[in-house]
Amino acid sequence: MSKLSVDHLLGIKYLKNDDINLIFDTADHFKKVINRPIKKVPSLRDITIANLFFENSTRTKLSFELAQKRLSADIINFSSGQSSLNKGETLIDTVNNILSMKVDMIVMRHPNAGAAKFLSNHVDAKIVNAGDGAHEHPTQALLDSYSIREKFGEVKGKKVVIVGDILHSRVALSNIFALQIQGAEVMVCGPKTLIPKYIDKLGVKVETNLHKALKWCDVANMLRIQNERMDISYFPSTREYALQYGVNKNLLDSINKDITIMHPGPVNRGVEITSEVADSSQSIILNQVENGVAIRMAVIYLLASKI
Amino acid sequence: MSQKVLLNNKQVNIILHRLACQLIEKHTDFSNTVLIGLQPRGIFLAQRLKLILTEHYNVSNIKLGLLDITFYRDDFRRSDKLHEANSTEIDFLIEDKRVVFIDDVLYTGRSIRSALTAIQSFGRPSGIELLTLIDRRFSRHLPIQPDYRGRQVDAINDEKVLVNWKETKGEDAVYLVNN
Numbered sequence: 001m002s003k004l005s006v007d008h009l010l011g012i013k014y015l016k017n018d019d020i021n022l023i024f025d026t027a028d029h030f031k032k033v034i035n036r037p038i039k040k041v042p043s044l045r046d047i048t049i050a051n052l053f054f055e056n057s058t059r060t061k062l063s064f065e066l067a068q069k070r071l072s073a074d075i076i077n078f079s080s081g082q083s084s085l086n087k088g089e090t091l092i093d094t095v096n097n098i099l100s101m102k103v104d105m106i107v108m109r110h111p112n113a114g115a116a117k118f119l120s121n122h123v124d125a126k127i128v129n130a131g132d133g134a135h136e137h138p139t140q141a142l143l144d145s146y147s148i149r150e151k152f153g154e155v156k157g158k159k160v161v162i163v164g165d166i167l168h169s170r171v172a173l174s175n176i177f178a179l180q181i182q183g184a185e186v187m188v189c190g191p192k193t194l195i196p197k198y199i200d201k202l203g204v205k206v207e208t209n210l211h212k213a214l215k216w217c218d219v220a221n222m223l224r225i226q227n228e229r230m231d232i233s234y235f236p237s238t239r240e241y242a243l244q245y246g247v248n249k250n251l252l253d254s255i256n257k258d259i260t261i262m263h264p265g266p267v268n269r270g271v272e273i274t275s276e277v278a279d280s281s282q283s284i285i286l287n288q289v290e291n292g293v294a295i296r297m298a299v300i301y302l303l304a305s306k307i
Numbered sequence: 308m309s310q311k312v313l314l315n316n317k318q319v320n321i322i323l324h325r326l327a328c329q330l331i332e333k334h335t336d337f338s339n340t341v342l343i344g345l346q347p348r349g350i351f352l353a354q355r356l357k358l359i360l361t362e363h364y365n366v367s368n369i370k371l372g373l374l375d376i377t378f379y380r381d382d383f384r385r386s387d388k389l390h391e392a393n394s395t396e397i398d399f400l401i402e403d404k405r406v407v408f409i410d411d412v413l414y415t416g417r418s419i420r421s422a423l424t425a426i427q428s429f430g431r432p433s434g435i436e437l438l439t440l441i442d443r444r445f446s447r448h449l450p451i452q453p454d455y456r457g458r459q460v461d462a463i464n465d466e467k468v469l470v471n472w473k474e475t476k477g478e479d480a481v482y483l484v485n486n
Binding site: 002003025026029032033036037038039040041042043044046301302304305307 | 375
């Protein structure tokens, strides 16, 4: 088996198509493993992984933790609320202290863009970026593409629209890179205020009318409005956003096309999608969550092979 | 590089029939027995034995599974190459069954140790046996021996045992290759 071309997973933009295929093929095997009566393999029993979450997370953290446990790695968890960062310690000092406890790999989420890259330049461990500010969230993009591949057989040639708060979304940027590497067509859709000004330079289509966007696409990836990152008001009210950019059953029925609905979670039901749509047969939201564990197992396994 | 024929087509065929008969002697109608071919190379031997048992000895309903041991290997991160995973196909329960592992060459025994760990994910068998076509004597790293063996071979470490199957190489033969 060939190896990954990278030593860390810092972002999708550092990956090649072969890397993505290798991760997907490995994830196929792990998906079978996690559906067995005993869902565990001993591959990483001599590896220690630190999960450093300097920003809130529920599902990503759980998914990483589960993936690591399924691979039999030893893990330590750390979240900023309980840490010495509050006492004035720098990021490098915090991480080096953890590394001196003989940790081989670090999974990190951080509010600042570029934090994972910065860390990879300064510490001696494999780094997995679990989200850095509004920059990248590579494992989410991988599991999104993997879920599309699972549903359609391949990602190439598919039309994917990413709807919502593109401006503050690391999921959007990683998805754009991942989908383009694999040969999909990408569109972003949302209110003008939430679409970065020069995003068309990345080679994506821009659309502000949701109805038109849905008519165009095979897959719609609905993003959450990231209120916690908004320092000013980007749209008049949540109700108005929901009316303009929320997907409901009537809208889906009106386009007369069987499109697939995705969401990276957490879902704000009634805002970006209604409950009826989230729980419909067109939605693959829960498949995404299941695939997340298999994808993260594959990423960790492949990076660990380079330790 | 030189190579010597250890077993030709006819000899392989005789041995396969003998192994099939030995399995019948021990497992009779195979009602409580499952065959597990070890990926990647044990599967051809396992499929061939199933065919012989069914067609020549009228044993029906033989359960055959394929087991991949990649994620259970003890040399992960210790060898230069990353081993490619193959599919595991065991679509039946092995709880309380008599399992027969089938592989082409028994060498250090480490693959079998990995398989012993891997099979636990599918239940607790009542017993496990090992069948190999070639048993390389004097090269074991672990206390593992076959219950059924095709041919015992004394090969030194530089030598390699190469098993060819009709399905992949167009002939049934076993060679001793000297590098």
